[in-house]
Amino acid sequence: MTGYADDLALAHRLADAADALSTARFRALDLRVESKPDLTPVSDADTAVEREIRALLATHRPGDGLLGEEYGEQPATGPDGRRWIVDPIDGTKNFVRGVPVWATLIALLEGDRAVLGLVSAPALGRRWWAARGTGAFAGPDLASGAPIRVSGVTTxxxxxxxxxxxxxxxxxxxxxxxxxxxxxxxxxxxxxxxxxxxxxxxxxxxxxxxxxxxxxxxxxxxxxxxxxxxxxxxxxxxxxxxxxxxxxxxxxxxxxxxxxxxxxxxxxxxxx
Missing domain, CATH: 3.40.190.80 (D-Maltodextrin-Binding Protein; domain 2)
Structure with missing residues (x-):
């Protein structure tokens, strides 16, 4: 693997924590949903997931920056200016209606280039990930991922x-x-x-x-x-x-x- 191996392992750890929180709230009868200023919904699961990811990154990557959908930007303090980008629940409208197509999105940027991405959709039982120069994979977890490839369709x-x-x-x-x-x-x-x-x-x-x-x-x-x-x-x-x-x-x-x-x-x- 590349120099992003530790970051990729951490991204999976973040996704594990996110999945535990989001699946516990999916289709919960007491799920709380509010409207943001742009009239898009936000649930208590969105905010809980982002808070947990922020806490884990503060512990494991304290110098890295962070931008999350729900709580905004935390500038990097480290010399390399790396930052994590987090959407705690992509597909909130699906989530609040009980549709299982939603996911936590986690990325690592170096400058304006995304060098790592992970998408975890626990209600679908599937996760996708890639780091720069390693290829892309899908599966239930890091240890059991299989390579994936785009199609060869030409017209x-x-x-x-x-x-x-x-x-x-x-x-x-x-x-x-x-x-x-x-x-x-x-x-x-x-x-x-x-x-x-x-x-x-x-x-x-x-x-x-x-x-x-x-x-x-x-x-x-x-x-x-x-x-x-x-x-x-x-x-x-x-x-x-x-x-x-x-x-x-x-x-x-x-x-x-x-x-x-x-x-x-x-x-x-x-x-x-």
Missing amino acids: LADASFCYSSLTGWEEAGRLEPVLQIMRDAWRSRAYGDFYGYMLLAEGALDVMVEPELSLWDVAALVPIVTEAGGTFTDLAGRPALAGDGSGELSAIASNGPLHDDILARLGRPAAR
Whole structure:
């Protein structure tokens, strides 16, 4: 393994702690759910998971920075400026409705580059992970993971296309190009959140696109997709986490051969 072996082992330990908390609250009758200022839901499981991960990182990586969805940013104090990016529960709307497609997302960044990513979906009984230069893996835990690889599909007519909600694409002014891709593709489905990207990394589908993301939504996904052999950019073709200075991110993730076609069809999101 690479120099990220200890970090990867720690990420799995963080995920173990997160899974224990989140699964205990999944479908709990006394689950507490509130609305954040942007009207998205947050449950007591989201906040509990992030607090636990923060406590563990404070113990095991006290010099590293941390950005979490629920409690914001803690700057790095160490000399290398590394920071962990955490989404305690990606797919909170699924979580609060009892849908098992949700996960804890954990990433490690060096500068603007995600060098490690882990996605743990305990209600699905599956975990995905990758570190720079090691390949991507999936399985129940670090010891029993199996390598995963993107598909070899080369034409959209043979491809399975995955997208986020159509309302998001409509708001971005790019609904018609997405609909045309759906018409031209062999199959289209909206699996949503982290799951489409993980199915892409496993070769079960071929393209996943989203018009608007936050860093914690996507940081853990990038190394898994790319280490599985895929390509991951924003809608303007920039590196996935580079952004355009607005703080908003977007995503085109593909198996590689289909990327230029999808990028040409979607292009840069329309100005709002």
